[in-house]
Amino acid sequence: MHAHRFGLGLRREHYRDFLEGDVDVDFVEVISENFMVAGGQPRDILRRVRQRHPVVLHGVSMSLGSADGLRPDYLARLCALVEEVEPMFVSDHLSWSRIGSFNSHDLLPLPYTREALDIVCNNIDQAQEALGRTMLVENPSSYLTYAESSMTEWEFISAMAKRTGCGLLLDVNNVFVSASNHGFDPVDFLRGIPMNRVCQIHLAGHSQGDGLLIDTHDSAVNDAVWSLYAQTVARCGPVATMIERDGDIPPLAELLAELDVARRLAAHREAA
Amino acid sequence: MNLADIQGGFHAMLATSAPAAGVPDGPGRAVYQNNYRTQLAGCLEESYPLLRAFIGEEAFLHAAVAHITRHPPQAWTIDAYADGFGATLQTVFPDNPDLHELAWIEHALGQAFIAADAAPVTADALAAIDWDQARLRLTPTLQLRAAGTNAAELYFALRDGASVETEMLPAPGGLLVWRRGFVSCLRALDAIEFAALAHLQREGSFVGLCTLLVERLGEEQGIASAGAVLADWLGSELITGVDNE
Numbered sequence: 144m145h146a147h148r149f150g151l152g153l154r155r156e157h158y159r160d161f162l163e164g165d166v167d168v169d170f171v172e173v174i175s176e177n178f179m180v181a182g183g184q185p186r187d188i189l190r191r192v193r194q195r196h197p198v199v200l201h202g203v204s205m206s207l208g209s210a211d212g213l214r215p216d217y218l219a220r221l222c223a224l225v226e227e228v229e230p231m232f233v234s235d236h237l238s239w240s241r242i243g244s245f246n247s248h249d250l251l252p253l254p255y256t257r258e259a260l261d262i263v264c265n266n267i268d269q270a271q272e273a274l275g276r277t278m279l280v281e282n283p284s285s286y287l288t289y290a291e292s293s294m295t296e297w298e299f300i301s302a303m304a305k306r307t308g309c310g311l312l313l314d315v316n317n318v319f320v321s322a323s324n325h326g327f328d329p330v331d332f333l334r335g336i337p338m339n340r341v342c343q344i345h346l347a348g349h350s351q352g353d354g355l356l357i358d359t360h361d362s363a364v365n366d367a368v369w370s371l372y373a374q375t376v377a378r379c380g381p382v383a384t385m386i387e388r389d390g391d392i393p394p395l396a397e398l399l400a401e402l403d404v405a406r407r408l409a410a411h412r413e414a415a
Numbered sequence: 416m417n418l419a420d421i422q423g424g425f426h427a428m429l430a431t432s433a434p435a436a437g438v439p440d441g442p443g444r445a446v447y448q449n450n451y452r453t454q455l456a457g458c459l460e461e462s463y464p465l466l467r468a469f470i471g472e473e474a475f476l477h478a479a480v481a482h483i484t485r486h487p488p489q490a491w492t493i494d495a496y497a498d499g500f501g502a503t504l505q506t507v508f509p510d511n512p513d514l515h516e517l518a519w520i521e522h523a524l525g526q527a528f529i530a531a532d533a534a535p536v537t538a539d540a541l542a543a544i545d546w547d548q549a550r551l552r553l554t555p556t557l558q559l560r561a562a563g564t565n566a567a568e569l570y571f572a573l574r575d576g577a578s579v580e581t582e583m584l585p586a587p588g589g590l591l592v593w594r595r596g597f598v599s600c601l602r603a604l605d606a607i608e609f610a611a612l613a614h615l616q617r618e619g620s621f622v623g624l625c626t627l628l629v630e631r632l633g634e635e636q637g638i639a640s641a642g643a644v645l646a647d648w649l650g651s652e653l654i655t656g657v658d659n660e
Contacts, residue, residue, distance in 0.1 A: 176491070176492050179492070180529035181529060181530055181531040181532075181555075182529065182530060182531045182532035183527075183528050183529045183530060183532065183556075183594065183597060184528065184597040185529060186532075187597065204491045204492065208418075209422070210417070210418040210419035210422050211419065214491055216491070217491040239422060241491070242419070242422035242423060242425075242426050243423075243426070244489045245426045245430070245487050245488070245489065246488050246489055246490060246491060247425075247426070247429055247451055247488070248451075248454050248455070248488055248493040248496075249447060249450050249451055249454065251422075251425060251447065253418075254418065254421060256418070258417055258418055259418050262418055285443070286442070286443030286444075286446040286447065287438070287439050287441060287443030287444060287446075287447070288439065288443075289421065289437075289439065290439065291416060291421070324443070352442075352446065353442055353445070354442045355442055355443065355446060357446065
């Protein structure tokens with residue numbers, strides 16, 4: 144059994160730190176698509192970082208919720224990267240981006256229906272079969288809900304995990320954002336998902352939009368999300384936690400300080 | 416509605432910015448519409464920073480909106496959205512070859528940055544070559560196009576914060592982009608070198624290259640020129656293999 148692990152997303156601003164320094168993390172997470180290229184410096188950096196740290200491949204383009212299935216060319220490229228990197232986890236989102244030839248490049252929300260569940264599970268099965276391993280699926284932030292939904296997000300996730308055997312990447316900030324936007328209790332979400340399937344946690348900052356919270360990843364984790372994280376680690380077993388920062392990237396020391404907060408909260412809950 | 420219908424409606428809503436069946440009204444819809452356009456415009460801005468500086472924010476945004484409206488994204492990677500922008504620029508600004516060529520340069524440099532790796536040939540590998548039978552392999556990072564303006568000079572000036580007047584070249588030439596190590600490189604070519612490199616890219620034969628240069632420059636200067644350009648291309652790491660037929 145692993146102990147809790149703590150990591151950071153690898154961002155361009157910190158390449159040198161990770162390549163030359165001794166950064167105190169247990170893993171780094173990279174956006175898979177940034178490295179699904181033929182060659183050049185991105186692939187070289189990933190190879191060198193991989194020599195120093197375990198790597199998590201986190202995707203944004205698999206489109207697990209597409210009604211017309213996954214793109215074989217995307218899967219083939221991802222499989223090649225997985226083979227090369229031998230990642231700690233491979234993950235993507237419970238959302239859709241593509242229908243037909245159109246690709247929105249956004250994590251669009253799904254209706255939580257029986258039909259959507261069948262489609263998502265088929266797509267996860269296909270991905271796991273191609274990858275030859277279990278993948279993690281992340282709950283997204285969302286800004287609208289569909290009249291067609293016949294179950295809650297956590298009921299959908301539970302059924303998905305049970306049917307496919309996939310692991311869960313629990314984004315605590317996304318739970319908080321969606322709970323605020325849709326008026327549910329985030330603790331109901333935590334109670335409703337199978338915590339023994341949670342392998343990784345994302346923590347991030349969000350912003351206040353026009354009547355909605357927006358998952359911007361451009362600020363520090365706020366107190367409400369830290370509180371929800373503390374409740375999360377109290378409910379799950381050893382898990383890999385990371386800070387996900389995509390905008391207004393601060394110096395690495397600032398992110399490492401945030402990661403120390405996560406370490407302290409997890410240690411406190413473990414001691415309790 | 417089933418999932419395919421909902422996703423089709425969502426697609427229509429994003430592509431047209433108009434309400435669509437199956438997508439609930441409200442502030443959330445505006446968030447997704449804004450994300451969609453902001454991401455695509457951001458990709459273009461990131462891919463063409465010098466073009467944006469050259470033509471100005473308003474003209475760039477005008478072209479970006481035209482591109483987003485006419486060409487919904489299709490590839491799995493958003494980076495590919497920059498690929499077709501050059502064609503849109505030719506439609507929006509048909510009489511500005513300088514900006515077409517500047518856009519090509521920025522796009523080609525980006526493509527070269529992530530193109531497949533291939534080691535340049537070493538001096539040792541050339542020792543036993545029968546040049547009458549030799550076929551040269553060019554780096555997979557190489558991109559070529561004809562040029563009618565001083566866009567390369569413009570690129571370097573914009574990059575370095577200098578100023579330069581754009582102008583048509585006295586005689587058409589070419590633009591060469593490739594990668595040395597991890598650094599994308601740009602070079603302006605005269606008409607002869609452009610023709611020679613394009614020939615080599617197409618045919619591969621060193622003898623064919625010599626024939627072309629002899630036709631253009633005469634026997635003595637053509638042969639001398641073939642040796643000179645080959646030495647330069649080897650030194651610039653443009654040649655990644657030499658095969659004997």
